[in-house]
Amino acid sequence: MSAQDKIEQTVKGNDVVLFMKGTKEIPQCGFSSRVAGVLNFMGVDYSDVNVLSDETIRQGIKDYSDWPTIPQLYVKGEFVGGCDIITEMMLSGELDQLFEQQGVSFNKDAADQIRAHNS
Amino acid sequence: MSVIEEIRTRLDGAFAPMLLEVEDESEQHRGHSGWKEGGETHFHVRIQGPAFQGLSRIERHRAIHEALGRELLTRIHALRLTVGP
Numbered sequence: 345m346s347a348q349d350k351i352e353q354t355v356k357g358n359d360v361v362l363f364m365k366g367t368k369e370i371p372q373c374g375f376s377s378r379v380a381g382v383l384n385f386m387g388v389d390y391s392d393v394n395v396l397s398d399e400t401i402r403q404g405i406k407d408y409s410d411w412p413t414i415p416q417l418y419v420k421g422e423f424v425g426g427c428d429i430i431t432e433m434m435l436s437g438e439l440d441q442l443f444e445q446q447g448v449s450f451n452k453d454a455a456d457q458i459r460a461h462n463s
Numbered sequence: 464m465s466v467i468e469e470i471r472t473r474l475d476g477a478f479a480p481m482l483l484e485v486e487d488e489s490e491q492h493r494g495h496s497g498w499k500e501g502g503e504t505h506f507h508v509r510i511q512g513p514a515f516q517g518l519s520r521i522e523r524h525r526a527i528h529e530a531l532g533r534e535l536l537t538r539i540h541a542l543r544l545t546v547g548p
Contacts, residue, residue, distance in 0.1 A: 365496075373495075373496065374495070375541065410525075412528055412533070412536045412537075413541070423521070426524075427543075428543055428545065429524065433520070
């Protein structure tokens with residue numbers, strides 16, 4: 345299977361997927377760490393793909409979304425954004441809205457708590 | 464031309480922004496992967512202008528990626544973007 349096929353399968357086969365450097369337990373980059381940290385704290389059930397363990401996926405995911413940086417978050421098959429966009433959406437409440445619209449469960453109190461600490 | 468000047472020149476030319484700040488944040492990432500002695504690996508761009516009006520977050524970032532060009536993007540390790548209309 346080609347890298348693009350593998351990526352397509354992962355993106356379409358999971359409600360929430362984060363392509364990141366490292367794993368959700370042990371992120372290897374500050375930007376990946378921030379997004380994983382938000383999702384972990386919000387209690388979102390998501391799959392993590394460590395791009396550092398497969399060079400074809402590391403380049404392949406950039407080609408797939410035509411987006412030059414990692415991390416990349418996908419919800420219900422759609423690319424949502426990288427670290428800056430997820431951070432902005434988290435703080436504005438748009439990420440909550442997206443999860444609600446897409447039927448992804450998360451802890452609203454935890455999300456409010458993050459906002460309270462960053463306002 | 465240094466990388467920071469290159470970023471500034473390209474964004475200025477593409478968007479004629481009201482606000483443009485390009486900061487080399489490499490020093491904050493000293494020793495991390497992608498970091499190199501001499502800096503110019505990690506950047507933060509703050510940009511605001513009417514060119515970004517009506518665009519989604521993803522479209523704004525894509526417009527900036529396009530203005531900077533693939534070749535420049537592969538030369539730097541990290542790019543933080545704060546974009547507004």
